[in-house]
Structures are given as C-alpha cells and as structure tokens.
Amino acid sequence: MTRAPAPLTAVLIANRGEIAVRIARAARDLGIRSIAVYSELDADALHAEIADEAYALPGTSAADTYMNVPALLDIAARAGADCIHPGYGFLSENADFARAVIDAGLTWVGPSPDTIDLLGNKVTARRLAAEAGAPLAPGTDDPIEDWQTARDFAAEHGLPIAIKAAFGGGGRGLKVVNEVEDIEEAFASAGREAQAAFGRAECFVEKFLERPRHVEAQVLADTHGTTVVLGTRDCSLQRRNQKLVEEAPAPFLTAEQHSRIVDGARDVCARAGYVGAGTVEFLLAEDGTIAFLEVNTRVQVEHPVTEAVTGVDIVAEQFRIAAGKPLSLSADPEPSGHALEFRINAEDVAHGFVPAPGTVIAFAAPTGPGIRVDSGVRSGSAVPGSYDSLIAKLVVHGPTRDIALARARDALAELEITGVRTVVPFHRDVVDHPDFTGDSLDVHTGWIETVYQPGLAAAGDDVAESYAERTRLTIELDGKRHELVLPAEVLRAAAGAGGPGDGTGGAGQAGASGTGSDADGSAGADASGAGSGGAEVTCGYTGSLVRFSVEDGAEVAAGDEIAVIEAMKMESPVVAPAAGTVALAELSAGDEVSEGQVLATISS
Structure with missing residues (x-):
C-alpha cells in the first residue's frame, strides 16, 4: 500500500457495472471526484452516467478495454486522477497493474503489489497459510505443467480433485473432477477460463472436500497496525463454483468453528503483512474439518451483506486506508441482525444457468425495511455478452435470520426485471427450500448441481413458465381490490392485437424458440427437428x-x-x-x- 502524499481528490474506477456504480457513490460521499471508463458496448451504461466524468475505451473485449493498462493510465493522467480503484475482477488482483499505477505516481486503492503476488498466487498462498497454522487440504506445492500430473495426484489422494487456476478467482478457472477420464479436459478448461478472465493460465490441484460449506471472513487492515475482522459470511449456494447467495454472519457455526475461521483469517493476513480490504476463504466439511481455500486481495462482490450487519462502509474504508488514514474502527464489530445477498445474474435458470445477455426492458426494485439494491442496470440498459453476467445485487437485512428470509421473500416477489432472463426464479425458490431455511444449513457448494430441483416453490412445476411475459390487472369486486395476472399474449389476442406470441417468454429473452431444457439442465437444442428430418x-x-x-x-x-x-x-x-x-x-x-x-x- 502506498500512502498518498495528500488527501485523495479524484479516483479513476478501472471497472464497470454495479461495482463501478458502488465505488462512484462511495467516492461522492467522501468528496472524491469519480472518473469512469467505458467500452463501446457500455457507452450508455449506468456507471458511465453515475460518475462525475466518463471516458471512452475503444473496443469491446475485456483485453482491449477494462484490462488495457496503458489506456487506463492515459485516461487517469488526462482526467487528473490521483488514485485508481480496481473494483473486483478484471485487473483488481493483478500485481503488475498495481505497480504500474504506483510507478505513474498514483495511489493504488488496494494491498501492495508484493502482497497481491504472494496471496494472488494460490500456490504461495497455501504455503503462507501453512506457515500461519491454518488448516489445509492436500494439494500440489507448485503449479502443474500438464494434466497427467493431476491424474497422478488423483491416483495418490483419490477423487474428487479440484483443478484451480493459480491466478483465478470468482470460481473461474476452477474445475471439480469426479472421474479420471475428465481430468484432461478439466485441466484445459480451467486454464482457458482463467486466461480469458485474468490473463494467467497456470493451474494447481488439490483434494476436493465433498459437500463442504463455503465460509469466509472479511478483513480490514490499515497502515497504522490495526487489523479487524468484520465477521463471517456463508457463500455455499453456488453454481459452477460461482456464488449466488451469501449471508452474514455465517449461520449455524459452533463457537469453536467461528473462532478458528476468524483467528485463522487474522493470522494469515498478519503473516502476509496485509494492508487493505481482503477476504480469507475456508471450506467447512460435513465432519467439521476446516480447510483454508484462498485469499481475495480486493473488495468482494458480497461485501454489502457484511456492511448490512456491521454498519461499516467497506469501500469508504478502502479509500481511508489508501490515503494513509487509520480505520474508522479499532476492534472487531459485533454483528447486528442477519442479512442475505442475492446476486442478480443475467442467466437462464430453465436451461442450466446459461448466460442470457440482452436488453433490460423494465427494472423495478423492491422497497421496504432492510432492503438495499446495488445495480449496474436500469430499464433500457443493455447487458452485453462480453462481460460478467452480474447485473445487480439485492441485500435484505432483518433482526433475525427468519425475519430476513421473510423480507427476502417479499422483496424477491416485488423485484421486476423483464427483457433478459435472470436467476430470480431460483432465488424465489431457494428462500422457501427446507435445506436452506430450516434449523440447520443443509446446502453445500455443489448443492445446486446435485440436489436442487427447480420448481419446489415460487417457480412452479415448470421453471420456464416463470419467465413468461405477464400483465397485471387490478379489478374491484364489492369494494375489494383484486389483482389478476394473465399471460400478455392472452390480452394481446383479446385486444385484437394478433394471435398468441411465440412462447419465448418476452422479447429479448434467452431460451427463445430453438432452445429447450435438457435432462441435465445444460444448454440444449430444439428436438423437434428441421424440415429435412434432422x-x-x-x-x-x-x-x-x-x-x-x-x-x-x-x-x-x-x-x-x-x-x-x-x-x-x-x-x-x-x-x-x-x-x-x-x-x-x-x-x-x-x-x-x-x-x-x-x-x-x-x-x-
């Protein structure tokens, strides 16, 4: 961490979407001018409008735009920025970018480049965690050169194994392998995903703990020697190793488990000389085994759920730390109540959570006590297929977990997004699922792929039906208000506007005519065949x-x-x-x- 020579006055936000909006708003609270960047696909994006200024990055790919270091530094100089906040993803854990920012005379809002190198490489992070006394699952000490090494590891330690990109994150570049014959392709796929998302393809392998919960601790550390842990989060509801629902504090932990996770996170960060906001992640197996997973050297997507129960503005604290100021708190805070965060991704649940880019026709956020919505879109926003599928986050807080769940049901019912398919039907389903809402948390990181069956609750018997375009009518009978919800095509036909629609579930939505739902839930094909008989x-x-x-x-x-x-x-x-x-x-x-x-x- 480089201490700024003077108070921070202008930040270049090297990111897009909801996190760029979030950073711009935090900067405004602190009197810091916000400078956004946008690709050609994001010219009309919300983050470009919310920021005080916005500059174009010619091109559409991540490499040409949000990961283009010379272009970002050039805009920072032109706009008079004195610091750069990388958000999450893209270049947020790229030590070379951090060094380039510092070498340009700017303040890097994040941990030092050396710390990013140390902890961003999952192999060296494992070594440090072992030195700090954190529990670890068996794994390779160095990146592996080929898939045959992963096969040999599986022969020694047994299946399943996890092939992980050494510089990956957010679930990308991570493949869980249950069969020997799948190791070669999993190794190649992990490297491809990590190369596309992070620019590095090296992989290592470790023993995969079956049916584990994913529990993490949020850490803040300043340049004055103060380190605090803002508590725990549970992030076990994942698909493709990417989180969909998070909650804080992590429920149903024993006092010992909570202490080991919090103390382990503090010890790992102390061993690394960590300064900044970071997250230490662990797996909690069914038998109670706790195993260090990784350290994320950036702000997490799920940081608002911790903010909801602590009252700490984590992004504001990042700016304080970067400016060389002490943290606004000196000890671990006690959580107040319970909070859940629902990631709103543009993905089609009916077809196995496949990406669903398009245009948001309508976006209407819920209201009420304890409701927060962080969004990167609004009505009319384009959701391009070139970037991450996350478009918004719904955070719900309540005095207890049960009340937070009750508020979440109402909020998810009120949330309206049309034009693109999202994971909201899954969220509406899971907040009524006994595995998630009972007296214990009976979900794990593979639960969605191996246990969950769509349609147990709000989505109905056919989850695809939840995407159907509907129109609400209000009628009054004997002085009492009633609401009718009818398929829009029925009303169009009744009004003489034409026959029934094509059954795609609304203009611009994924899963249109020509796609169908397969038994395994993956992206499939229309089995009706072409006119030629195929x-x-x-x-x-x-x-x-x-x-x-x-x-x-x-x-x-x-x-x-x-x-x-x-x-x-x-x-x-x-x-x-x-x-x-x-x-x-x-x-x-x-x-x-x-x-x-x-x-x-x-x-x-």
Whole structure:
C-alpha cells in the first residue's frame, strides 16, 4: 500500500457495472471526484452516467478495454486522477497493474503489489497459510505443467480433485473432477477460463472436500497496525463454483468453528503483512474439518451483506486506508441482525444457468425495511455478452435470520426485471427450500448441481413458465381490490392485437424458440427437428465456440455433449436432443455464434 502524499481528490474506477456504480457513490460521499471508463458496448451504461466524468475505451473485449493498462493510465493522467480503484475482477488482483499505477505516481486503492503476488498466487498462498497454522487440504506445492500430473495426484489422494487456476478467482478457472477420464479436459478448461478472465493460465490441484460449506471472513487492515475482522459470511449456494447467495454472519457455526475461521483469517493476513480490504476463504466439511481455500486481495462482490450487519462502509474504508488514514474502527464489530445477498445474474435458470445477455426492458426494485439494491442496470440498459453476467445485487437485512428470509421473500416477489432472463426464479425458490431455511444449513457448494430441483416453490412445476411475459390487472369486486395476472399474449389476442406470441417468454429473452431444457439442465437444442428430418442442435445464447466435442459424422446419444460455448466468461455445454449421426456446421473454434444458430444436425 502506498500512502498518498495528500488527501485523495479524484479516483479513476478501472471497472464497470454495479461495482463501478458502488465505488462512484462511495467516492461522492467522501468528496472524491469519480472518473469512469467505458467500452463501446457500455457507452450508455449506468456507471458511465453515475460518475462525475466518463471516458471512452475503444473496443469491446475485456483485453482491449477494462484490462488495457496503458489506456487506463492515459485516461487517469488526462482526467487528473490521483488514485485508481480496481473494483473486483478484471485487473483488481493483478500485481503488475498495481505497480504500474504506483510507478505513474498514483495511489493504488488496494494491498501492495508484493502482497497481491504472494496471496494472488494460490500456490504461495497455501504455503503462507501453512506457515500461519491454518488448516489445509492436500494439494500440489507448485503449479502443474500438464494434466497427467493431476491424474497422478488423483491416483495418490483419490477423487474428487479440484483443478484451480493459480491466478483465478470468482470460481473461474476452477474445475471439480469426479472421474479420471475428465481430468484432461478439466485441466484445459480451467486454464482457458482463467486466461480469458485474468490473463494467467497456470493451474494447481488439490483434494476436493465433498459437500463442504463455503465460509469466509472479511478483513480490514490499515497502515497504522490495526487489523479487524468484520465477521463471517456463508457463500455455499453456488453454481459452477460461482456464488449466488451469501449471508452474514455465517449461520449455524459452533463457537469453536467461528473462532478458528476468524483467528485463522487474522493470522494469515498478519503473516502476509496485509494492508487493505481482503477476504480469507475456508471450506467447512460435513465432519467439521476446516480447510483454508484462498485469499481475495480486493473488495468482494458480497461485501454489502457484511456492511448490512456491521454498519461499516467497506469501500469508504478502502479509500481511508489508501490515503494513509487509520480505520474508522479499532476492534472487531459485533454483528447486528442477519442479512442475505442475492446476486442478480443475467442467466437462464430453465436451461442450466446459461448466460442470457440482452436488453433490460423494465427494472423495478423492491422497497421496504432492510432492503438495499446495488445495480449496474436500469430499464433500457443493455447487458452485453462480453462481460460478467452480474447485473445487480439485492441485500435484505432483518433482526433475525427468519425475519430476513421473510423480507427476502417479499422483496424477491416485488423485484421486476423483464427483457433478459435472470436467476430470480431460483432465488424465489431457494428462500422457501427446507435445506436452506430450516434449523440447520443443509446446502453445500455443489448443492445446486446435485440436489436442487427447480420448481419446489415460487417457480412452479415448470421453471420456464416463470419467465413468461405477464400483465397485471387490478379489478374491484364489492369494494375489494383484486389483482389478476394473465399471460400478455392472452390480452394481446383479446385486444385484437394478433394471435398468441411465440412462447419465448418476452422479447429479448434467452431460451427463445430453438432452445429447450435438457435432462441435465445444460444448454440444449430444439428436438423437434428441421424440415429435412434432422434434429437441429442450436446455440442457446450469443457467445463464441470453444470447440466441437465430437467429430463430424459421429454417432451420438441423446444428452451427449456436442459443443462448448463461452459467453460472459463461462463455458457451457450444448448437448444432443436425440440420438443419431451428427453433421457439424462449418464453424471453427473462436467463431462467434448467436442465439438460435444451428451448430449441428442429427439424423436418425
């Protein structure tokens, strides 16, 4: 951490979306001028409007825009910024970027580059955690060079194993492998995802703890020797190793477990000489085993859920620390009540949480006690497929967990987002699921993929129905107000506006005609077949082709993987809707593909 020579007056926000909006608002509270950057796809984005100033980054890809270090530093100089806040993702854990910022005479709002190097590399972080006495799962001491090394590790320690990108984060570049034959592809996929998201592809391997909870501790440390732990969070509800729901404090921990996690986080940060905001993550196995996972050297997506129960503005504290000021608190705070955070991602639950870019037609946030919404979009905002799928966060606070859950049910029912499919149907479902709402927390990091069945509660028997476009009518009978909710196509037909719609669930939504839901919930294809008698394998969303998984002319069974598509920094499979002989489209790895595009045809 470099102490600023004078109070911070202007911050360049090297990010986009909801976190850029959040930082701009925190800066405004502190009297710091906020400077946003935006790509061509984000010219009309909310963060560019909220900030005091906004500058264009020509291009659309992350590499050309939000990860373009020379361009970011050039704008910082032109705009008169004296500090840079990286947010999360992109360059937030890139030590070379931090050094470039400091070398340019600017203040880096984050831990020192050396600390980022030490803890950002999961291999060296494991070594430091061992030195600090933190519990660890078996793992390799250094990055592995090839998938065969991962296979040998599995032979020694058993399956499942986790292949992790050494410089990954946020679940990207992490693959859990349960079968030996899947190790080679998992190793390659982890590296590809991490390279695309973070610019580094090195991987290591460790033993994967089955059915673990994910519990983490939020740390703040200043340059005056004060380190505080703002408590714990549970982040066990994940899909593809990316969090969907977080809560604070982590519920149903024993006093000993809580102490080991909090003390372990403090010890790891002390050993690293940590200064700044950071998060130390652990896995808590069914048998009570606690294992160090990693340290995130940045502000977390889920930081608001901790803010809700502590009253501490974590982003404001980051600015204080960067300016060389002491923390605004000197001891660990006691949590007040309970809070839950729901990540609102543009993903299609009906088709296995595949990305669903598009245009937000309407965005209406809920209101009421204990409700906070951090959003990067509003009505009319575009959600591009080139970046992360997170568009907003709903945070609900209450005096107890039960009251927070009750408020969450109401808030999720009120939340309205149309035009793009989101994970809200899952959230509405899970707040009524007994595994999540009972007298114990019976979910784990793989629960969504292995246990959860859509439609147990609010989503109904067919989760796809929850995306259907509906119109609300208010009527009055005998002086009492009633509300009718009808399919919009019914009203259009009744009004003479035309026949029923195409059943896509609203303009611009993913999962339109040409996609269907497969047994395994992955992105699939329309099994009705083309006019020529073959079943078409269509792409469920706009993205790029990673690879075809079969050869042209191969015999496949229904459910076999045909291709892998990447969008919003995630890879998702496209599977065969029927058995037969496959004829692949004339596409190559890296080609752009659009929603509904035919990738292959299967003839019986």
